[in-house]
Amino acid sequence: MSENQELATAVRSIADDYLAEKKRERRWKMIRNILVAVVIIILYNASLMSVSSVKDGKPQDPALTGEPFVSMVVLEGQIGKGRDFLSDANTRGLIEKAFEADSEGVIIYLSSPGGSPVQSELIRNRIQRLKEETGKRTIVVAEEVLASGGYMIATAGDEIYVQPSTVVGSIGVIMASFGATELMEKVGVERRMYTAGENKGFNDPFSPQSESVKAHIESMLGDIHTRFVAMVQDSRKDHLTTDEDLFDGRVWTGAQSVEIGLADGLGPVEEVASRVFGTDNLKKFTKEPSILDRLGLSVQAFAAGIASANQNRVEAIW
Numbered sequence: 001m002s003e004n005q006e007l008a009t010a011v012r013s014i015a016d017d018y019l020a021e022k023k024r025e026r027r028w029k030m031i032r033n034i035l036v037a038v039v040i041i042i043l044y045n046a047s048l049m050s051v052s053s054v055k056d057g058k059p060q061d062p063a064l065t066g067e068p069f070v071s072m073v074v075l076e077g078q079i080g081k082g083r084d085f086l087s088d089a090n091t092r093g094l095i096e097k098a099f100e101a102d103s104e105g106v107i108i109y110l111s112s113p114g115g116s117p118v119q120s121e122l123i124r125n126r127i128q129r130l131k132e133e134t135g136k137r138t139i140v141v142a143e144e145v146l147a148s149g150g151y152m153i154a155t156a157g158d159e160i161y162v163q164p165s166t167v168v169g170s171i172g173v174i175m176a177s178f179g180a181t182e183l184m185e186k187v188g189v190e191r192r193m194y195t196a197g198e199n200k201g202f203n204d205p206f207s208p209q210s211e212s213v214k215a216h217i218e219s220m221l222g223d224i225h226t227r228f229v230a231m232v233q234d235s236r237k238d239h240l241t242t243d244e245d246l247f248d249g250r251v252w253t254g255a256q257s258v259e260i261g262l263a264d265g266l267g268p269v270e271e272v273a274s275r276v277f278g279t280d281n282l283k284k285f286t287k288e289p290s291i292l293d294r295l296g297l298s299v300q301a302f303a304a305g306i307a308s309a310n311q312n313r314v315e316a317i318w
Contacts, residue, residue, distance in 0.1 A: 068279045071098035072107045072269065074286035079115030079123070079149045086112060088122035094285040095123075099130040104277040105137040108157060109269055114148025114170065117224050124231070127156035139276055141269045142166050147251055151262070152228055155235035159264040161272045162254035168262055171232060172249025173221045178205050236261055 073094050079086045098106050108127065114120065131138045140157035142150075147170035154160050162168055184191060184206055191206045202213045229247045233240070239261035240246065246260065257263040265272075270280040 065281075067281055068104050068277075069101075069281040069283050070105055070107055070273050070277050070279060071101045071103040072109050072273075072282045072284050073098045074109045074284055075123075075153070076109075076111045079112055079119050079153075081116065081119065085115065085119075086123065087116075087119045088126065090287065091123055092126065094287065095126055095130060098285045099134045099136060101283060103136070103283065104279060105139065106131070107269060107273060107282070108138065108140045108153070110140055110142050110146060110150060110154060111144045112147070112150030112153070113145045113167075114150050114152075117149060117152070117173065117228070120149030120152040121227075124153045124156045127153070131156065131158075137276070139272060141267075141272050142168070142254075142263075146263075148172070152231060155231045157235075159276070160262070161265050161267050162257060162263045163268070164253065164255045164266055166254035166257070167251050168254055168257035169246075169251040170249055171228060171247045173225045173228065174249075175217060175221055177203055179209065180205055181208050232262075239264065 073091075075086055075091060075094075077084070077086050081087050081089075083090070127138065130136075138157050140146075140154040140160045142154065142160070142162045143166060145167045146154055146160075146162060147167055151169060151171060191204075193201050193204060193207065195201050199213060199216070201207060202209075202216070225247070232247070233243070241259070241261045246262070252260065252262065254263060254266060258265060267275065269282070273282060274280045
């Protein structure tokens with residue numbers, strides 16, 4: 001190997017070592033910045049929690065003040081399985097803690113368009129059971145929507161209060177699909193589906209639907225609907241002005257629902273609490289955001305703060 005080649009090799013080796021070292025430095029700098037950011041976010045969350053729990057040097061948790069209070073369970077959103085839905089698993093702890101608290105009673109602060117009939121009934125039955133075990137008066141207060149499975153849950157309450165424009169009702173059951181058999185024929189696509197059991201694929205959108213399958217689906221929905229109607233009739237038997245057209249799936253405004261007996265009155269939650277329990281001192285039981293949600297929210301707040309600071313700096317310069 002010539003001297004020039006040896007020199008070139010040596011220079012290349014030095015350059016490679018230098019680049020590798022710089023890469024390691026950048027990697028560790030990135031890891032260090034991430035760790036610092038995580039620590040800042042954790043401290044930021046802790047400060048928010050301490051500020052929200054204490055005001056003017058006094059604890060904000062009504063249970064710590066020694067004053068009478070009402071437990072308020074916050075249930076908002078679509079009903080179903082999964083972390084982002086209202087389900088029996090997601091709400092069990094909140095509901096049980098609310099009834100276990102030394103409160104004057106329980107308010108179910110509810111806003112839901114409905115969803116899974118299974119989860120709706122499970123949540124309703126849990127509230128009903130705890131109400132009977134503790135003997136605590138239980139009031140449902142709704143805001144935006146109290147429909148379908150949401151109204152099913154509400155039937156566990158001793159009384160139901162809504163707002164004048166709340167959407168109330170939808171006492172029915174729905175199962176939706178579509179049929180594309182003619183489209184398949186037009187585009188020349190052959191459906192191949194193999195089942196063990198004559199009606200295993202009864203709701204397949206690419207297969208013709210027989211009258212017997214249609215009748216079976218309607219029977220299933222009818223059975224669920226019958227259970228739903230029975231819950232409403234049992235809960236509201238002393239309030240319903242009529243049974244006519246109440247259970248055909250339509251909805252009413254909150255004001256109309258009071259007139260026909262689906263609700264007992266109008267009013268926001270604080271007003272209802274004062275009227276029913278004699279105090280608007282509320283202890284909220286609501287789903288806490290996950291650590292990832294908190295980190296996400298904190299990162300957004302942190303980024304917004306930086307953006308605001310930069311904007312102010314630009315304005316100051318110009």
